Amino acid sequence: MVSVIFLTGCSQNPYLAGGGTSVWQPPPATGGGITAVQAQVAELNRRVQLLDDNNRQLTTQLAQSEQQAQVYRDELNLVRKQLADTAQQYDAARIAASEAQNSARSFQASAQLRGGATIRANTNLNQLAGRLNLGNLQVQQDGEVIRVILPSDQLFAPGTAQLQPQSSTLLDPVAAQLRSVFPRQRIGIEGYTDNAPMYGGAASSAHQLTSAQTSAVLDLLTRRSGMPGQQLFIVSHGSNNPRGDNSTPTGRVANRRIELVIYPETF
Template identity: 40%
Template sequence: MRRLLDHFRSTRNLLAAASLVCFLACGCKQGAFQPPAGTAQSNVFQQQSTALNSQVQDLTRRVGQLDLNNADLHRQLAQADQLKQQYADQVSLLQKQLGDMASRLKETQTAKAEIDKQVQTLQASTRFRGGASIQANSSATNSLSTVQIPGIDVRQDGSVIRIELPADKLFVTGSLQPTLEAQRIIDEVATAIIRSYPRQRIVIEGHTDNAQAGNPAGAHLLAYNQSQAVFQQLVQRNSIPVRQLAIAAMGENHPLASNGTEQGRAKNRRIEIVVYPDTIDG
């Protein structure tokens, strides 16, 4: 670029010099020093004047082209500066996003540690101090019967009762935003618990599909947060005792159907209210 501008300046100087010579030649042609017409000196002078005029015209054309090139180069420089600023802005944005991702990762790791702690606490709560597992006696198992809740799948699973709530009926898929029917569904489940299982220990299990297969901590965090939302409504709105409830975030670890189809993934996205035969009274 600098060499081209220097060439542009030298060409302009040459053009100015040629113009001066042409002017002097023309002036001489009109003045007292003009050779007599028809002489050899007159013919040579005429040839030199014609050649000089041709050079001036050529230089004028070249200078015009250089003006165009110079304008184009300035435009390219302006575009380069604009691109440079855009790249700088993108780098700054990426750095900010990287910082935000690092913060979210740290929060996720903290949440996972808390979930693991709660799972360990839940597992510990199912054992006596001597280490033996709690086993429901036959009378307790026999007395624990299923309930009927319209539109809700309730099934016996060994010694426990599982009330299966499709997560898509409670939350906008993959989020914590409640649906319009979420409150009604949870209220109906709460009514059944208060009526049929007023003292039983209950675990709220959160399950997801494999949408976050590359981020198991994220799947557990979503499962935990959705279970926590159900827990809060059961306690705050329906007055179920806090000590009767516990939360377990299962993530994608216990699918009911194949995650290879949308129907299967929808089946796996669920909240299960698991009613145990043992009671909170011990």
């Protein structure tokens, strides 16, 4: 009797089902939560891919913009160079025109004898030249004109048209005597130099250098010394008409000069 009751009680075990013939299984998990996470991951991947595509597009556009900017810079540099070349050509043309005009004035002054201008006798001009007392400066008769030779090395810094401070000590007494002895005669300021190559500086040729030097002398004689502007004119000869041998230092010094040329014609 006891054994039967025990077996009957065991038949009420909650872990047995269907008369105690099978094992209990937990209920299966639902897939809704996993599906939502997978969707979020897929969305994030899509956004990362989109950002990566945008980044590649922006990088390409930036490279293209930099290339275009370099093209603009190159074009700007080319325009600047063309402007500089044009300005240099303009300066050269202006100097050439000034030289041609001054040469024409020089020839006109020499030819006025046939045009009815007021002229002093050449013998009188030579007599007046004898009154000049210019120390060690050379004073030479050259046909109808008188030439006063001024060494450029005593007037200008080497290779430039910049008057040195001591240049006034040379030009002031010359200007004073010209005003006194030749108050009405036309006077040409002629510039010469040697044939040395031009390196750097404001002048790129011998003609430009001598043109600038004669202009500086003209400015000093009119502004500082008070000579009439209509009495003076300038002529630039560059390295033409040398007085010395350019192959020697002494000859080159002699060729670097300013000549004040006194004409018999009056103004």
